[in-house]
Amino acid sequence: TQLLEQSPQFLSIQEGENLTVYCNSSSVFSSLQWYRQEPGEGPVLLVTVVTGGEVKKLKRLTFQFGDARKDSSLHITAAQPGDTGLYLCAGEGSNYKLTFGKGTLLTVNP
Amino acid sequence: GAVVSQHPSWVICKSGTSVKIECRSLDFQATTMFWYRQFPKQSLMLMATSNEGSKATYEQGVEKDKFLINHASLTLSTLTVTSAHPEDSSFYICSAPLGRADTQYFGPGTRLTVL
Numbered sequence A: 001t002q003l004l005e006q007s008p009q010f011l012s013i014q015e016g017e018n019l020t021v022y023c024n025s026s027s028v029f030s031s032l033q034w035y036r037q038e039p040g041e042g043p044v045l046l047v048t049v050v051t052g053g054e055v056k057k058l059k060r061l062t063f064q065f066g067d068a069r070k071d072s073s074l075h076i077t078a079a080q081p082g083d084t085g086l087y088l089c090a091g092e093g094s095n096y097k098l099t100f101g102k103g104t105l106l107t108v109n110p
Numbered sequence B: 001g002a003v004v005s006q007h008p009s010w011v012i013c014k015s016g017t018s019v020k021i022e023c024r025s026l027d028f029q030a031t032t033m034f035w036y037r038q039f040p041k042q043s044l045m046l047m048a049t050s051n052e053g054s055k056a057t058y059e060q061g062v063e064k065d066k067f068l069i070n071h072a073s074l075t076l077s078t079l080t081v082t083s084a085h086p087e088d089s090s091f092y093i094c095s096a097p098l099g100r101a102d103t104q105y106f107g108p109g110t111r112l113t114v115l
Helices: none
Strands: A005-007 A010-014 A019-024 A032-037 A044-049 A055-058 A061-065 A071-076 A085-092 A098-100 A104-109 B003-007 B010-013 B019-026 B032-038 B044-051 B067-073 B076-081 B090-097 B104-106 B110-114
Touching (some): A019 A085, A019 A104, A044 A055, A044 A061, A098 B044, B003 B104, B019 B090, B019 B110, B044 B067, B044 B076
Parallel strands (some): A010 A104
Antiparallel strands (some): A005 A019, A061 A071, A085 A098, A085 A104, B003 B019, B032 B044, B032 B090, B090 B104, B090 B110
């Protein structure tokens, strides 16, 4: 069974601070996805990383995929209250199956 | 764009009753759909893979007789929680891939509360 370890599980910071969320696995995934979920809603895809060493930027969010395609990170610069939510990483397995990490609950205080 | 809908968005039922949740893909066909369960402040746990035209595939530890899945058409999968109990109270989410796992759309979820 492929497992994804996500850390930290909880993060509470002040507006304007930077933060990094990590997603690690002992297995190789063909792709890794990051989602953001707000309470009472389904997850919304932020980005998919496929190539080892890949870096993608989405405004203040920077996503990295490790060279060995086993780990990934999400870095948010100058966090804003609107960034508050549950951030989930998910690895793609066979037959379209996704394995989710435990999630990082981010709270950005004004 | 591609969207996945779920109905109902929330349901409250008495212990012992059965509840059906629908998952529909809008504007695209999905031969495969996935059902997840999510407890408060936790991640999504895959329950089963719904396959159009064949039986669903359940993850280890998920009772197939309790969580009945029917993939009635290329745009509809249903999850029926049979003889629901308070411990079944959770947020149920479905997803459907648009041809690839990295293009997967999630429904808005269904909040089930069993009294």
